[in-house]
Amino acid sequence: MKELLDQLIALAVEKVPLLGQAPDWVFYLLWMLVAGAALLVYASLIAGITSWVERRIAGRMQARIGPNRVGPRGFFQWIADGLKSLFKEDVTPANADKPLFRLAPYLVFTGMFGAWAVLPYSARLYAADLNVGILYVMAITSLVVIGILMGGWASGNKWGLFGALRSSAQIVSYEVPAGLAIATAVALSGSLSLQEMVRAQAGPLGILGWNIFKSPFALVAFFVYFIAAVAEGNRTPFDLPEAESELVAGYNTEYSGMRFVFFFFAEWANLFLIGAVSTTLFLGGWQGPLANPDTWWGVMIGAGWFFLKACFFVFVLIWIRWTLPRLRVDQLMAMCWKYLVPIAFVCLIGTMLWMSVFGDRAFFGLVAVGP
Amino acid sequence: MNYFRNIWEAISSIAQGMAVTLRQFFTKPETVQYPEVDVLNPRMPGYSGHLKPVSERFRGFLTVDTTVCISCNQCAHVCPVDCILVESEKGPKTTVNSLRPDGKESPKTRYPVQFDIHLGRCMYCGLCTEVCPTGCIHFTREFRGAAGEYHKLIHHFISPEEAERVRKLAAEEAAKPKPEKPVATKVEAEKE
Amino acid sequence: MSPLQTDIWTLNMGPQHPSTHGVIRFVLKTDGEIIADADPDVGFLHRGLEKIAELVPYPSFMPYTDRLDYLAAINMNWAWALSIERLAGIEVPPRAEHLRVITAELNRIASHLISVGALASDMGAFTPFVHALRDRERINDLFEELCGARLTFNYCRIGGVSLDAPPGWFDRVRGFLDYYEPMIDVFNRLITDNKIFVERLRRVAPVSAEMAIAYGLVGPNLRGSGVKFDLRKDEPYGIYPQLEFEVPVGRGYRDGVLGSCFDRYMVRIEELRQSIRIIRQCLDRIPEGEIQAKVPKVLRPAKGEVYCRTEAPRGEVGFYVISNGEKTPARVKIRTGSWSAMSIIRELSKGWMIADLVAIIGSLDVIAPEVDR
Numbered sequence: 030m031k032e033l034l035d036q037l038i039a040l041a042v043e044k045v046p047l048l049g050q051a052p053d054w055v056f057y058l059l060w061m062l063v064a065g066a067a068l069l070v071y072a073s074l075i076a077g078i079t080s081w082v083e084r085r086i087a088g089r090m091q092a093r094i095g096p097n098r099v100g101p102r103g104f105f106q107w108i109a110d111g112l113k114s115l116f117k118e119d120v121t122p123a124n125a126d127k128p129l130f131r132l133a134p135y136l137v138f139t140g141m142f143g144a145w146a147v148l149p150y151s152a153r154l155y156a157a158d159l160n161v162g163i164l165y166v167m168a169i170t171s172l173v174v175i176g177i178l179m180g181g182w183a184s185g186n187k188w189g190l191f192g193a194l195r196s197s198a199q200i201v202s203y204e205v206p207a208g209l210a211i212a213t214a215v216a217l218s219g220s221l222s223l224q225e226m227v228r229a230q231a232g233p234l235g236i237l238g239w240n241i242f243k244s245p246f247a248l249v250a251f252f253v254y255f256i257a258a259v260a261e262g263n264r265t266p267f268d269l270p271e272a273e274s275e276l277v278a279g280y281n282t283e284y285s286g287m288r289f290v291f292f293f294f295a296e297w298a299n300l301f302l303i304g305a306v307s308t309t310l311f312l313g314g315w316q317g318p319l320a321n322p323d324t325w326w327g328v329m330i331g332a333g334w335f336f337l338k339a340c341f342f343v344f345v346l347i348w349i350r351w352t353l354p355r356l357r358v359d360q361l362m363a364m365c366w367k368y369l370v371p372i373a374f375v376c377l378i379g380t381m382l383w384m385s386v387f388g389d390r391a392f393f394g395l396v397a398v399g400p
Numbered sequence: 401m402n403y404f405r406n407i408w409e410a411i412s413s414i415a416q417g418m419a420v421t422l423r424q425f426f427t428k429p430e431t432v433q434y435p436e437v438d439v440l441n442p443r444m445p446g447y448s449g450h451l452k453p454v455s456e457r458f459r460g461f462l463t464v465d466t467t468v469c470i471s472c473n474q475c476a477h478v479c480p481v482d483c484i485l486v487e488s489e490k491g492p493k494t495t496v497n498s499l500r501p502d503g504k505e506s507p508k509t510r511y512p513v514q515f516d517i518h519l520g521r522c523m524y525c526g527l528c529t530e531v532c533p534t535g536c537i538h539f540t541r542e543f544r545g546a547a548g549e550y551h552k553l554i555h556h557f558i559s560p561e562e563a564e565r566v567r568k569l570a571a572e573e574a575a576k577p578k579p580e581k582p583v584a585t586k587v588e589a590e591k592e
Numbered sequence: 593m594s595p596l597q598t599d600i601w602t603l604n605m606g607p608q609h610p611s612t613h614g615v616i617r618f619v620l621k622t623d624g625e626i627i628a629d630a631d632p633d634v635g636f637l638h639r640g641l642e643k644i645a646e647l648v649p650y651p652s653f654m655p656y657t658d659r660l661d662y663l664a665a666i667n668m669n670w671a672w673a674l675s676i677e678r679l680a681g682i683e684v685p686p687r688a689e690h691l692r693v694i695t696a697e698l699n700r701i702a703s704h705l706i707s708v709g710a711l712a713s714d715m716g717a718f719t720p721f722v723h724a725l726r727d728r729e730r731i732n733d734l735f736e737e738l739c740g741a742r743l744t745f746n747y748c749r750i751g752g753v754s755l756d757a758p759p760g761w762f763d764r765v766r767g768f769l770d771y772y773e774p775m776i777d778v779f780n781r782l783i784t785d786n787k788i789f790v791e792r793l794r795r796v797a798p799v800s801a802e803m804a805i806a807y808g809l810v811g812p813n814l815r816g817s818g819v820k821f822d823l824r825k826d827e828p829y830g831i832y833p834q835l836e837f838e839v840p841v842g843r844g845y846r847d848g849v850l851g852s853c854f855d856r857y858m859v860r861i862e863e864l865r866q867s868i869r870i871i872r873q874c875l876d877r878i879p880e881g882e883i884q885a886k887v888p889k890v891l892r893p894a895k896g897e898v899y900c901r902t903e904a905p906r907g908e909v910g911f912y913v914i915s916n917g918e919k920t921p922a923r924v925k926i927r928t929g930s931w932s933a934m935s936i937i938r939e940l941s942k943g944w945m946i947a948d949l950v951a952i953i954g955s956l957d958v959i960a961p962e963v964d965r
Contacts, residue, residue, distance in 0.1 A: 090421045091722035092430045187603050191625070191946070265716060266788055274611040274714045275947050352421045352782070353414060354789045355716025357947045358625060368407065410787040420782040421719055430726060452733045457755065459740035480652040525655030525746045530754065531889075539740065 065146075072145050076297040077107035079343060083297070086344070087351045117286040125283065126183035133180030134284070134291035140172030141295040141302060148305050149223045151315045151332035152322030162223035163211055166306060167204070170261065173295065174200040177263075177270060180292075181280035192279025195358055196263060196270035202365045203260040203267075209373035210254035213380045214310040217243050227314030228322070235320055235334075239313035244387070246379035251311040253373045255342075258303045260361070263296070264346060266353040269361060304342025305335070312338050440541055459524045460543045462517050464557040468496045468536040471510035475528035475537050483521035484528060484537075487514040489570035499535035506533050511570065513563040519545060520553035598624050607636050611714045611950045614960025616934075620946070627949055630941040632934055637964040645924035650676050650891045651750055653924075658744035660909075660926065661962045664703040666695045667904035669748035674829060675900035675911040676750045680893035685882040688752035689831045694765065694874045695738070695747055697867040701772070702731045703905035704812075704860045704867075711857055711954035712783045715792050720783040727775055730768050737761060750891065752884035762875055769868050776864055784861060793857060794848030797940045797952045804851065807939070808932040811907020812863065813956055816842040816856030823903040835873050837866045853955035860957075892919050906930050906957055930962035 038056050081096065081104060088095025096103035121127055147162045149155050159165050174197050181193020215221060217240050218229035232238020241251045260267035271279030281292045308314055317334035321327025356364065430449050432439065437447045444453045454460075471488035488510040498504040529538050547553050558566075606617035615636035621629040641660060645653050657672045658665040670692055677684060684692075709724030732742045739747045739755055747754055783789055799809065804817040814821055822839040824832040840862030842855030849855075893915040901910035907929025916922040933956040941949045 086425065087719075089425045089429060091719050092424060092427070092726045093722065094429045094431045094433075187601060268716065269947075272716060272947070274716060275950050277609060348418060348421065348425075351719050352417045353717055354712060354783070354786060354792065355947075356788055357792055357945060359945070360788075360791060406787070413785045413787045413790075416781045417783065417786050420778055424719075424723070430729070451729065452737065455733075455737045455740065457738070457740035457758070458736060478649070478652055480648050480655050523655055523744065524741065525658075525744070526740065526754070527652060527655065527746075 068145050069142070072142055072298050072301075073294070075301045076294050077111065079297040079300055080110070080293070081107045082343070083300075083347045083350075086347045090348070090351045111290060114286055114290045119286040119288065120283070122185050122283050124185035126185065129179050129183035130283075131288070133176045133183060134288040134295075136176030136179060137173050137295045138176075138291045140170055140176060141298050143169035143172070144302055144306075145298070147223055148302075149227050149309055149314050150335055152224075152227075152320075152328045154328060154332055155224065158222055158224045161221045163215065163221050163226070163306075163310070166223075167208065167211070170302075171200070171204065173261075177280050180284065181270075184280070184283035186283050188277045189280050189282045192270040192272070192276050192282070195272075195276075196280060198358070199263070199267065199269060199361060200261050202362060203257045203369075206253050206365060206369035206373045207257035207261060209370065209377055210250040210257065211310060213247055213250040213373075213377050214240050214254075216377070216380055216384065217247060223309050223314070227309055227316060230313040230316050232313075232316075235313070235317040238316065240311045244380050244383040246376040246383060247311065249372060250376035250380065251307070253369050253376060254310065255303075255307055257365075257369060258307060259346065259349070260365070262299045262303055264300075265350040266355050267361060268350075268355060269358055272355055300343045300346050301339055303346065304339035307342055308335060308338040314338075454541050454543070456541075457539075458541045458543070459526055459539045460541045461519060461539070461545055461555075462522060462524075462528070462537060463540050464515050464517070465499060465536045465538075466512055466515055466557050466562075468499055468534045469512050469515065470496060470506055470508040470534055470536075471512045472533060474531040474533070478527045478531050480525065480527065481521045481523055483518040485514060485516040485518075486512055488512045489567055491566065491570045491573050496534055498533070499538065504533075511566045512558055513566050515557040517555045517557070518553060519555055520550060600628055605630075605949075606633075611953065612960075613710065613953060613958055616953075616958065616960050616963065618937075618949070620949070622946065625945045625947075627941050627944055627946060630938055630949060632937055634934060634963050637960045639961075639965065641965045642924050642926055645921055647920060649919045650893070650921065653921075654749065655744065655746045658746050659961060660928065660965065661703075661904065661906060661930075661959065662743055663706050663959060664699050664905045665743065665745045666692075666699040666747050667703075667902065668909060669746065670696055670830075671900065671902040671904065671909045672911055673748040673750050674902060675898055675913050676891070676893065678900050679896060679898045679913055679915055680750075680887075680891060682751045682885050682887060684752055684885055686831070686879050687756075687881040688883045688885075690874050690878040691753045691757065691883065692748060693830055693832070693835070694871050694878075695735070695745070695753075697871045697874075698731050698734065698765070699745075700867050700905045701864055702728045704864055707905070707954075707957040708779075708857060708860050711853075711951070711957075712789065714950045714954040715789055717783055717786075717789070720779065723779060723782065727772055730771070734761070734765060734768060737764070749884060749887075751887040752882070754884075756883050762878070765871065766875055769871060773865075773868055776861065780861065784858075790846050790848075790854060792947075793854035793951055793955065794846050794852055796853045796948050797944055797955075798849040799851040799936065799940065801851070803936075803939075807936040809907070809936060810929045810932060811903065811905070812859045813856055813907060813929070813933055815839065816859045816955075817851035818842050818855075823901055823908060827901070829900075829902060831874075835870050837870050840866065853951050856955040856957075890919050892917055901927070904929065906933075906959070906962060926965055928962040928965065930956075930958045930960075933958050934963050 084106070085095040085103070096106040099105040099109045121130055144166045146157050147155065147159055147165055149158070177196045178193045181189040181196070184190075214226065218226040220226055220229060230238045230240055241248045263270050271281060276282070281289060284292060315331030315335040317331065319327065320331035320334050322331065428449065430451060432444070432447050432449070432451055437444050439453050442453050471486055473486050476482070476484040476486050490509060491511040493507065493509045495505045496508045498506065526539065529535070532538075545553075601622050603620040603622055604617070605620050606612040607615040612618070617633040617636065619631040619633060620627055639659070641656055644656055648656075654669060654672060657668040660668045676682075705724040705728045709721035712720035735745055736742050737758055738761060739745050799813070799817045801817045801819050804814050804819060809817070818841050820839050820841050823829070825839055840859050842851055842859055844850040844852070845854055845858045895915060895917045897912070897914040899910055899912045901908045908927065909929065910927040912925040912927070913921050914923040937952060937956065937958075941952055944952070
């Protein structure tokens with residue numbers, strides 16, 4: 030994007046010579062603000078619409094219709110809900126730790142939204158391409174646990190604290206298998222930058238080069254990563270922090286109005302984020318038939334592929350949520366340390382061995398790729 | 401080996417469950433869109449599922465046909481929650497036909513001057529409709545009856561004017577030494 | 593090495609809590625997630641039904657029995673009708689007996705559907721609950737056609753039932769059974785077989801047979817502990833002696849512990865099949881005839897007392913009625929299954945987690961109106 034930006038600056042300076050006086054950082058700051066705003070709008074739209082989609086899908090899976098009153102097929106339900114929450118009384122409990130109580134939703138939101146900056150929406154469509162992109166994603170999403178712990182603690186509610194403690198135990202534990210599974214993908218792609226990782230998954234038909242097809246170990250690692258990501262996102266069957274039937278509403282028991290919306294905004298934005306990161310790491314990101322990174326229409330098709338794949342994951346996540354019961358907290362830990370972590374280790378080592386035998390050959394070593 | 405069996409069981413059972421929800425996802429919802437679909441209409445236009453409209457025997461609000469009521473007070477006696485209040489005056493002797501299919505005749509000497517049903521208390525058990533000898537108190541299929549104020553839930557089935565008229569009639573009747581048939585037919589005619 | 597000590601917390605669970613099935617309150621003492629003590633606090637739904645029974649005539653108490661357990665109203669109606677019939681020596685016509693069995697077993701299916709669905713929803717899976725309600729809706733439709741109500745049926749009468757079946761009703765019941773029988777397997781695939789669900793329940797809070805008997809557990813909760821005791825078999829009433837069915841008992845399903853939450857759950861699932869079997873037999877052999885015995889308008893049973901118990905979905909429901917020869921009973925005592933189930937929770941939940949307490953309450957199928965009356 031930097032080349033494009035430099036061209037734009039040059040164009041602006043040429044048309045309005047006065048701008049030449051301004052230092053470069055002004056332009057970069059402006060650019061960041063514009064990009065940030067665009068991303069925020071995009072994320073809000075996705076999160077809002079996902080909330081409607083989830084309720085519709087849940088309805089159909091339960092022989093119901095789901096929201097269908099506001100707008101065609103209830104499409105504007107999320108706007109109505111947002112407005113309603115905006116006008117609601119914002120209650121802060123009397124014995125809450127007020128500054129922390131107010132800060133917590135923003136931290137959760139920031140943690141979730143920060144990761145959107147580096148997502149490779151398409152070959153040349155991204156806000157930033159960090160050379161340690163995937164590390165950045167892991168780091169910034171860890172901010173969420175601080176927000177949840179803060180919110181649960183500051184509410185001055187025991188149910189809230191239970192939820193917060195469960196959440197921190199859960200997210201910290203599941204970072205391990207997630208990290209190991211990500212390491213598998215990194216080993217396959219040879220880069221930490223998300224763009225580079227996607228480019229490394231090029232292959233015949235745009236499909237056969239995907240990481241999950243590189244080796245059977247990568248396929249298993251993909252599932253490990255997906256399960257760990259669901260757990261980090263506090264979704265059923267790992268929704269212990271807000272386990273409705275046990276902890277009333279967990280860490281957000283005391284939240285209402287706009288702050289409550291921030292928590293839920295983060296949850297739904299996270300659905301897309303899980304899908305996007307899984308896609309990037311294992312399903313070839315924007316790689317797909319006709320997704321040519323060198324032409325502008327190829328880039329657009331790539332964006333379409335990326336969006337489609339991420340949406341598929343969103344659907345699967347919703348589908349899982351409305352099917353499965355919840356684990357108990359000790360079973361959750363047992364599952365992480367006894368099953369996911371060993372399997373992830375085996376996957377990582379297996380993938381490395383596989384690579385040393387088959388090299389870069391794609392589709393389980395059957396297809397030779399590249400020069 | 402238990403270790404791998406656990407993994408296999410988890411994966412296969414979760415896949416099974418997800419197949420069930422996916423199949424439900426592609427079947428039609430069962431919901432009746434209530435205010436749009438007329439549930440009192442036996443065909444329920446606009447709904448094609450298997451759910452039934454409000455049935456013929458549905459126990460909705462109680463209603464009373466006071467012209468057939470013989471003020472026997474049995475409904476008020478049997479009511480477990482005392483939501484029925486009947487007051488009556490002695491009037492000219494006539495007979496009424498039951499509203500039930502058998503159309504049985506019952507003698508009528510007492511005329512209700514007040515017949516109130518407190519729908520806020522009523523629990524729709526139907527005991528009153530079963531003891532009523534003339535079937536004058538019966539259920540309707542109507543179930544929409546939200547009221548803004550509590551006292552509006554008390555349904556008065558006899559208007560004050562009607563009560564006044566019956567009282568006058570009863571006073572005339574009491575003044576007369578002997579009741580005659582024509583008076584009764586006059587009452588019936590007026591009620592028509 | 594001594595384990596890490598943490599402070600004991602006092603935690604208020606209920607009366608407004610998503611999984612206490614009505615207004616039931618527990619005062620929990622927890623050590624982290626582990627429960628040290630769960631003190632049940634009942635009485636939020638107390639309506640004084642036993643006192644009301646002394647104030648209204650015998651037939652007029654019938655609608656109150658609906659409210660005794662609103663998920664199994666007909667079983668409650670039947671228990672009251674049977675008590676008074678025994679007290680006053682009334683013979684019930686055979687057609688009415690068959691109608692009672694059909695409706696009571698349909699009601700048992702409806703009640704067990706709520707029970708198993710609610711347990712699944714307590715475990716965090718909401719869809720099975722809605723699927724159970726979806727099937728229960730068809731039963732409600734059948735009942736609405738039969739007696740006009742969808743929940744508080746008030747269908748049985750002393751000496752019979754209130755209404756005969758409308759034309760074609762038996763065929764529709766048969767249609768429902770044909771639809772529903774395969775749906776049990778679908779439901780099993782959706783949730784019963786689910787590994788997470790099984791693991792959550794199969795070793796949790798086992799009740800031994802001795803403990804179950806000592807606490808007076810009844811119904812599926814008792815049978816879940818492996819005690820084969822069903823009033824329909826062991827102290828038969830109505831036409832149950834003429835019907836063929838089995839009494840499912842817990843046997844440590846899925847390598848679990850005998851009497852665990854999962855056993856209690858599975859007993860209910862198996863009872864669904866048995867109920868279907870019973871209804872099919874009744875539909876095949878229902879005779880024509882009267883539906884109501886001759887009962888005096890104002891019923892004054894002779895002086896005496898009776899204790900009559902029947903098998904409701906939540907176990908034994910018994911009415912102890914003393915008559916003075918008046919038109920209202922002198923004293924009525926009601927014994928319900930949820931009450932004894934409630935008393936065992938304190939003992940049972942010690943050492944288990946909060947998430948397990950939810951499973952315990954759900955698997956014992958405690959509902960508030962039966963506890964408080």
